[in-house]
Amino acid sequence: MGLSAGGVLKLPIMKSCKVKTSNHIMKEKPIEWISVIEMPVENFVRKNEFVLSTGIGCEDKPELLEKFVRDVIQSGASVLAFATGRYIFDIPDRVLELADEHDLVIIDVPWEIRFADILQTVMHEITVDKQKEREKAEDVRHELINCVLHDKGLEEIAHSLYRHIKIPVAITDATRIVRANKHFSPVIIKAYSGEDQENKLQRTPLLDIQFSEHPLYYHMKEYKYANEVFFQLKILNNHKTQGYVIFQPSESTQLSWFVMNVLEHALTACALYFVKENAIELTEIRLKDNFVLNLAKNKTRVDEQLSSKAKLLGYDLNLSYICIVGNISYKDSKQSKKQEENPSNSSLQSMNYYIQKEITYAGKLFSRRTMTTFDEGEVILYLEADHLPYGDVANQFLDTIERRLSQLLTDVEISWGVAADSESEFAFYESYDEASTALDIGLQHHGTGERTFFSDTRINRLLMAISEESEIASIVKDTLQPLLDYDKKRQTDLIYTLKTYNKYKGNVSQTARELNLHRQSLLHRLRKIESLTKLSLIESDDSFLLELSVRLWMLNKLK
Template sequence: MGLTVKDVIQLPIMETSKVKCGKKLVNDKKVDWISVIEVPVENFVRKNELVLSTGIGCEDDPILLEQFVKDVIDSGASVLAFATGRYIYDIPERVVQLAEHYEFIIIEIPWEVRFGDILHTVFQEINKDKRWERQQAEGVRQELINCVLQEKGLQDISNILYKHINIPIVITDLLGEPRANCHFNKKMLNILNEEEDGQLQQIPPSGLLPEHPLSHYLDEYMIDHEMCFRLTISSNHRKQGYLIFQPNDRQDLTWFVMNVLEHALTACALYFVKENAIEMTEVRLKDNFILNLTKSSTEVTTQLISKGQLLGYDLTRPYICIVGEFQEQDLFEKKIKGSKDSPASSSLQSMNYYLQKEITSAGKLLHRRTMATFEEGEVIVFLEADHKPYMETANQFLDVIERRLKDLLTNVNLSWGIATHKDGHYAFYDSYHEAKTALDIGIQENGVGSRTFFSDTRINRLLMTLSQKKEIEEIVTDTIQPLIDYDKKRKTDLIYTFMIYNKYKGNVSQTARALNLHRQSLLHRLRNIESLTQLSLVDSDDLFLLELSVRLWMLKKNME
């Protein structure tokens, strides 16, 4: 494949020509272009070019002729052909030795052979060869597209590539995980992904096949002294993965190979688009199913169980319900997308999709089924339960997820509410609302980043119920309003002082140390509390009334 110097010298127009040096190279040297060049060469000669020259201007200057030949060699040309008999009668021995030193081909052409005839004939052969390459590349393109249309995978695409270009190749996702591999060195991929130690160096653009549009998108690397190239697979201006290949030599990257690689990028992009569309559709179906279970008071019937099985869910199993709330979502999404050109609407690059993957991975690690969905900053997870205490199981699961999230982004805080499995026809609906209640109470009591179990919220739930009664609200107001007014007027904090005092069960010394107060100052505050509320801090009934009033007031304040 490709026109060689041997093909050129076997043309009828070249039958009277003579190879002066480099006969052993004629089979390997390619001819992609042909031109007529005289002194000076400058930048008019391209790589793999057949250069025709009369040597005009050098006929009386062997040094200038030698420099002219050296310039042609340095340009990357394949062969230099001199027309002898007018300006140059014999090619000097020094020039021949120079060409042999650089393993370069020089041809001698009789003056009678017209350059125009040579140009016409060689151009026809080059065009014929290019046309054949284009036909071959078009056949490969059709084969690759059919591969995608026939529901075949990335491994099939890589197999077709390797069959036609015979270069080791690997296709990875955006994170560098291999999705298909044909004889590509796994260690090199690990070094490229910085998962294994080794020498990794990115090479500046070399101008390889500059006329081919794909050459501008090639990333070149040296990995443990071996050459490697990478192309980015993109669709809709969003990165999908990488196509990485390892030729033995840069000369292997011919126009045909580059065209095939360009078609392969298109096929891979189509595959990823199709895969993403299928996955997004599946995610939406699962999201809607779980949201319907939790938010719509849906009865778990035989029909619903069958529908769940179609989505891969077993509703006959017991599940712990975990409800999470996350903050700083915009920062998280920016980190996961990794680039400004990723559309914000992309579910595959959103925080929800990413967290879904982490939940699935954690479930697999612990050998437990999971069901999860997201809605407006809230994540709902159903984790398979067993005979073990539900608190132990949930903590183990959340530890795995949070450890991974903290490695990725420290600016995201998640708060969790957890409820055990509920029996009955509305098990999922009931357990969700219990977990949601635990989440709300946990945030009110402990702020963001808390982990609260529904079974630990009995006092809080009792207080919430009491706070809704009008008579109780009036008693609370009458009891602590004097303290509120006093704190506001005097810029003090008697309510907080009482909370700490009550926490240490009336121990004055411990309370003073916790508040960083002198003992007499604390006693003065406590006397103020008794005077303002008309309650005694040594009377158990008065103490209970004051504690209950403060807790109900704090609960109402946090809910506002």
């Protein structure tokens, strides 16, 4: 504690002065200011002030003297010293009783002692005391900053903070998860972090804080929980909340100038720590992203050097991995268009964060290693494989992810392409290529929000291969051109009718139901297809040619 009323009374200048009230609390009364005041007091006296007065205007008027003392008490002053012998000779008992009742120290100063001498002496002591506190606070600042510079954590910062202010303290991140705790009530911590749903925190106005003029005062929030009061300060960096420092003084007098300054230095140290932590985390994320992306996009052999690099990032390339590629799209076409125009906006980063979070959660749930990266609206995931069929493993994993993401990202759809683990020398590259192929085929033939497994795409891959032949392209055009011309002229859709008819293997009832047509209307369309193409739907060769042509035409249309 700094300069006290007891310390002032020990000064040589105060040797002949007498304490008239509250002698037992002299050591507890802090002295921060000194002034000379006469009636009226108004707002000219500050808290913890040493007030000198001659009592002029109160001579032979005890009721005025009592009002004067009452006003000084109201101001929060620590000491009221009367110069007796000219205007006041004896301080009335009722005034002394009033001061005693409110713990105001009253001192009788002989008239011959000049106020200027008392002011000079006490101001010197206050200045010396403040300088010592400033030097001590500066030492604490260096200590707290060094905790960060020397790679120490929030626990060390909290320990150092508690050692200097002797107030229970805890440090949390922005989500109020406790990162460090020094003697702070676990019950309050539970309520503060939101775990206690029955008892809520109550905000209360800041009252009786000793240093209300301190700049930090206006950033403090006071909370009440189960009749206990504690305070909160935000840890800010570039106007963004990084976390909170919460502390619980047993009484408001603990929040001295020194304590407030130490808390301010602690906020700076914590902000610096979170900046450093975030920078390290972002660097690690970028390194992991780039590493996984290079595995997928480049023909890279898994050698000892690559395995060592992966190990530093927490990956094990000696395991087998299923490759899963997801295409992220919006259900709302307007939102999708907006996303395409600005693919690097914060909503995409936020979406990637949620997807990554759920992949990590599912990996822990199924005890499977995962490696994830994002690239131009795609999520690339390598999932640890085992002896189980890769389709079952992938489906179980994706079911868990989609079930949780459907609640977080209601306007987003993800289409998946899945490939089994590869045993080639370029295993990661080839499995990614196969998963991407499966995804492309799935988007072309099934639309968004579906899963396509590479092993189920053999016919599609065959069609894609033969569609590149110019002679086959010519046959497809000659076969379907009459239908295309008719559709364009009459605004019909004979191609889609034929596709649906082939889907249901020539079942007229099922096709009519799917197209929402009367049976006779469907038969009329089918006869029109036969007449335009000069092919019969009941002749196996003709039917095969029509189906193959439609599939190849649809494939080229969707490329």
